[in-house]
Amino acid sequence: xxxxxxxxxxxxxxxxxxxxxxxxxxxxxxxxxxxxxxxxxxxxxxxxxxxxxxxxxxxxxxxxxxxxxxxxxxxxxxxxxxxxxxxxxxxxxxxxxxxxxxxxxxxxxxxxxxxxxxxxxxxxxxxxxxxxxxxxxxxxxxxxxxxxxxxxxxxxxxxxxxxxxxxxxxxxxxxxxxxxxxxxxxxxxxxxxxxxxxxxxxxxxxxxxxxxxxxxxxxxxxxxxxxxxxxxxxxxxxxxxxxxxxxxxxxxxxxxxxxxxxxxxxxxxxxxxxxxxxxxxxxxxxxxxxxxxxxxxxxxxxxxxxxxxxxxxxxxxxxxxxxxxxxxxxxxxxxxxxxxxxxxxxxxxxxxxxxxxxxxxxxxxxxxxxxxxxxxxxxxxxxxxxxxxxxxxxxxxxxxxxxxxxxxxxxxxxxxxxxxxxxxxxxxxxxxxxxxxxxxxxxxxxx
Ligand SMILES: *Cc1c(COP(=O)(O)O)cnc(C)c1O
Numbered sequence: 001x002x003x004x005x006x007x008x009x010x011x012x013x014x015x016x017x018x019x020x021x022x023x024x025x026x027x028x029x030x031x032x033x034x035x036x037x038x039x040x041x042x043x044x045x046x047x048x049x050x051x052x053x054x055x056x057x058x059x060x061x062x063x064x065x066x067x068x069x070x071x072x073x074x075x076x077x078x079x080x081x082x083x084x085x086x087x088x089x090x091x092x093x094x095x096x097x098x099x100x101x102x103x104x105x106x107x108x109x110x111x112x113x114x115x116x117x118x119x120x121x122x123x124x125x126x127x128x129x130x131x132x133x134x135x136x137x138x139x140x141x142x143x144x145x146x147x148x149x150x151x152x153x154x155x156x157x158x159x160x161x162x163x164x165x166x167x168x169x170x171x172x173x174x175x176x177x178x179x180x181x182x183x184x185x186x187x188x189x190x191x192x193x194x195x196x197x198x199x200x201x202x203x204x205x206x207x208x209x210x211x212x213x214x215x216x217x218x219x220x221x222x223x224x225x226x227x228x229x230x231x232x233x234x235x236x237x238x239x240x241x242x243x244x245x246x247x248x249x250x251x252x253x254x255x256x257x258x259x260x261x262x263x264x265x266x267x268x269x270x271x272x273x274x275x276x277x278x279x280x281x282x283x284x285x286x287x288x289x290x291x292x293x294x295x296x297x298x299x300x301x302x303x304x305x306x307x308x309x310x311x312x313x314x315x316x317x318x319x320x321x322x323x324x325x326x327x328x329x330x331x332x333x334x335x336x337x338x339x340x341x342x343x344x345x346x347x348x349x350x351x352x353x354x355x356x357x358x359x360x361x362x363x364x365x366x367x368x369x370x371x372x373x374x375x376x377x378x379x380x381x382x383x384x385x386x387x388x389x390x391x392x393x394x395x396x397x398x399x400x401x402x403x404x405x406x407x408x409x410x411x412x413x414x415x416x417x418x419x420x421x422x423x424x425x426x427x428x429x430x431x432x433x434x435x436x437x438x439x440x441x442x443x444x445x446x447x
Contacts, residue, residue, distance in 0.1 A: 007049050008049075008052055008054055008060040009052070010052075010060065010429075011052070011060055011061065011062050011404045011405070011429070011432060012058075012059065012060040012404075013059050013060075013403075013404050014057060014058045014059050015057045015058075015059060016402070017041075017043060017059060017061075017401060017402050017403075017404060018041070018042050018043045018044075018055070018057070019043070019055065019056070019057030019058075019059060020057065021044070021055075021056035021057045022042060022043045022044045022055055022056050022057055023042075025042075025044040025056060026042045026044075029042075038172075040065075040397075040401075040406075040408060041401045041406060043055040043056070043057075043059065043061065044056040048063070048071075048075035048076060049074070049075050049076050050074045050075060050422065050424060050425070050426075051063050051074060051075070051421060051422045051424065051425035051426065051429050051430075052075070052429070053075070053406065059404060060404070061404045061405065061406055062404065062405045062406065062429050062432060062433040062436075063075070063406045063421070063422065063425075064405060064406055064407050064408075064419045064420065064421045064433050064437075065406045065407065065408045065419075065420050065421075066290075066420045066421065066422050067294065068263070068289065068408065068420065069231070069263045069268055069289045069290055069375070069420045070289045070290060070293075070294055071290075071293060071294050071422050072266050072267055072268060072290040072293075072332070072336070072341060072422060072423050073293050073331075073332050073335040073336060073339075073341065073422070073423065073424060074422040074423075074424035074425070075294070075422065077293050077331065077332065077335050077424070078335075079331035079332070079334050079335045079338075080292075080293035080294070080295075080328050080331035080332055080335070081331075082331065083327040083328065083330055083331040084295065084324055084327055084328050084331070086327070087103070087323055087324050087326075087327035088324055090323075091323060092322075092323065092324060093319070093322060093323065094323070095318055095319075096125070096316070096320065096321045097316045097318075101323055101326075103321075103323050103326035103327055103330065104125060104321040104323070104326050106326070106330055107123070107125060107297075107299070107321065107326045107329050107330065108122070108123035108124075108125070108299075108301075110329075110330070110333050111123045111287070111299055111301040112301065114272050114273075114333070115272070115273060115282075115285050115287075115301045116273055116275050116276050116280065116281045116282065116285070117281035117282075119281075119303055119304070120303070120304040120305075121301055121302060121303065121304060121307075122301070122302070122304045122307035122308055123299050123300065123301040123302075123307070124299065124300050124307065124315045124316070124320070124321075125297060125298065125299050125320045125321030125326070126288075126297075126298040126299065126300070126317060126320045126321075127296045127297065127298060127317065127319050127320060127322070127325075128158070128288060128296060128298050129157075129158055129260075129262035129263075129286065129287075129288035129289060129298055130157065130158025130159055130160045130163040131158075131160070131298055131317070131320075132262065132286040132287065132288055132298035132299060132300050133157045133158055133162075133163050133166065133225065133258075133260055133262070133286045134158075134160060134162045134163060135286075135300050135315060136223070136225070136256075136258045136260075136284045136286045136300045136302075137149055137162060137166075137222070137223055137225065137258070138310065138314070138315070139256075139284060139300065139302070139306055139307055139309065139310055139315070140222040140223035140256035140258060140283075140284065140306070141222045141223075142309050142310050142314070143222075143256065143305070143306040143307075143309040143310075144222045144223075144254060144255070144256060146219070146220055146221060146222040147183045147220065147222055148183050148184075148185055148216050148220045148221045148222060149166065149183060149184050149185070149221075149222060149223050149224075149225060150185050150186075150187060150208075150212055150216070150221055150223070150224045150225065150255075151166045151167075151168070151184060151185070151186050151187075151225050151226070152168070152186065152187060152188070152189035152208070152226055152230075153168055153186060153187075153188055153189045153191070153233075153412075154168050154169075154189060154191065154230050154233030154234060154236055154412050155167060155168045155186075155189075155225075155226070155227065155230060155233060156168070156169070156173070156227070156230070156231055156232035156233055157225065157227075157260055159173060161177075161180065161181055162181045162184075164177055164180055164181075165180035165181040165182075165184040166184055166225060167232075168186065168233065168412070169232070169233070169412055185212070185215065185216050187207075187208040187211040187212060187215075188204065188207050188208050188211065189204070189208065189226075189230070189236070189238065189242075190204035190205070190236075190238035190239045190242040191234075191236050191238075192236075192237070192238075192239050193236075193367065193368040193370070193379060193386070194386060195239070199239065200239055200240075200241055201238055201239035201240050201241030201242030201243070201244075201245065202241045202242070202245050204238070204239055204242050205241070205242050205245035205246050205249070206245070208246065209245075209246070209249050212224075218253040218254075218255065219253070219254075221253070221255045222255070222256060223255065223256040223257075223258050223284075224246060224250055224255055224256075224257055224258065225258040225260055226243070226246065226257075226258070226259065226260065227259075227260045227261075227262075227263065227264065228243060228259055228261065228264050228269075228273075228274035228275050228277070228280070229263075229264050229269060229274050229371075229372065229375060231262075231263035231264070231375075231410065232263075232410050232411075233410070233411065233412055234377070234379065234410055234411035234412055234413075234416045235370065235371055235375060235376070235377035235410060235411075235416060235418050236370075237370055237371070237372060240278065241278075243275070243278055243280045244278050244279070244280055247280045247281070247282070250283070256283045256284060256306060257280075257282050257283045257284075258282060258283065258284045258285070258286065259273070259274075259275050259280070259282035259284070259285045259286070260286045261273050261274060261275065261282075261285050261286060261287050262286055262287060262288040262289050262298070263289055263375070264375060265285075265287045265288075265289070265290055265291065266287070266289070266290030266291055266332070266333075266336065267290070267336050267341040267342040267344075267345050267373070267423055268290055268345060268373060268374055268375050268420070268423070269345065269372040269373040269374075269375050270342055270343075270345040270346040270349060270372055270373030270374070271342055271373070272336075272342060273285065273287075274372070274375075277372065282302070283302055283303050283306060284300055284301070284302035284303070284306060284307070285300070285301050285302060286298070286299070286300055287299045287300075287301065290332070291329050291332065292325050292326075292328040292329040292332055293328050293329075293331060293332035293335070294328065295322075295324060295325040295328035295329070296319075296322075296325055297321070297322070297325035297326065297328070297329050335424075336423075339424065341423040341424065342373070344374075344423045344424065345373035345374040345375075345423050346373055348373065348374040348376075348421060348423065348425070348430060349371060349372060349373050349374060349376060351427065351430055351431070351434075352371075352374075352376045352419060352430070352434060353369060353371065353376065355434050355438070356369040356376070356378050356434075357369050359378075359438050359441055360378070362442075363441055363442065363445045364383035364384065364445075365380055365381065365382075365383055365389065365392060365441065365445055366378045366379065366380060366381075366441075367379050367380070367381030367385075367386055368381075371419075374419070374420065374421055374423055375418075375420060376418065376419040376420075377410070377416050377417065377418045377419070378416065378417050379411065379415055379416050380392050380393040380396070380415045380416070380417065381415065388411075388413035388414070388415035389415055390413060390414035390415045392415075392444055393409055393411075393414060393415045393416065393417060394409065394414070395444050396417060396437070396440045396441055396444055397409050397417060399439075399440035399443060399444065400436055400437055400440050403436045403439070403440065404436070405432075405433045405436040405437065407419060407433075407437060408420065417437070421433070
């Protein structure tokens, strides 16, 4: 059963973007909603399905953002909708800390099975990525009896007080919001496009490890927290060898290696988790975004002896592992399995990367094209240099939006266009979205 009369199957522009109905809603919003919450593209959505969004003016847009890597299974995926609808009829909330239910346990069983490593695991569920990362740090501190947390340049881990401290970029995430949580230390990461040419992952890791040992002391470090591919910081894939070297150093020094897979997880990069690409087995893994097809759910999964070091009552929250969100996660995981969405992500990368590379060669303004699976990016620079061009990036994104294609930007320098299509996106819509992006870049370059 669907509540919509017609499910659109193609991009369709009936008005300018945003149209009059969206603009009227934007006016209302400005009188009611906090200015601190931004919106990339203020078209007001009335329905969405697969890889298409329909707005209040009847325009249908191609979604190459998936609500920031959340609707990996596509909008309103049937298995998600079906399970959510049933669960909403059965019960909506009891609080797992008061009277538990099977869905929570089933999600934790699935996480134990799907995350890297075949050691004994335990999971705990939350509502947001930031909450998961915070709780990974809580667990690591209790399990090690140490306090220091190591994070990296360009890192993004969330907007709560502790995760603001873990996040690198000041404006807009941190500026004015201090004081921040103590015992957080930032070290160099690996950013192949901007590092010294030829710097290996091992060498970059040695620099980071040297900073840790000299400035903090290995025996004070509870956890190293790292995104296997950095998200908001610019879709930065570290040089091969960087993550394995760090993970090895953590194991040798009793430091908990925490992978923040909030954005990279759940088939996005062509594996269930990005850590798998180099065979890295995190001690703890934080997940959220793609886990539940759009419902708010997050998790920390990790070695049983670490997670269970926290005594009962130390972890949890009123809504953590809400039964409807758990039902959605089970529907989402089932869809990823049945439709082999990890393979779909790899196919998306195989379509997008060659087209972006050709565009880079043609126009000279894409300094770097990178990504894995369906987590893809182009970094805009002044031709022939590595000088970031955030102005061009913003203009290209706006031109895509005006043409009915949702793309997102990111990066410490604001100069990266990132593509995060739903993994179920059809090849036709993917190619059409890319054509719009190419046209936007050419038009800007030839202006
Ligand atoms: C989005 C994100 C977070 C924060 O998740 P929220 O659900 O927004 O709190 C943390 N880490 C990474 C890598 C993210 O991309």
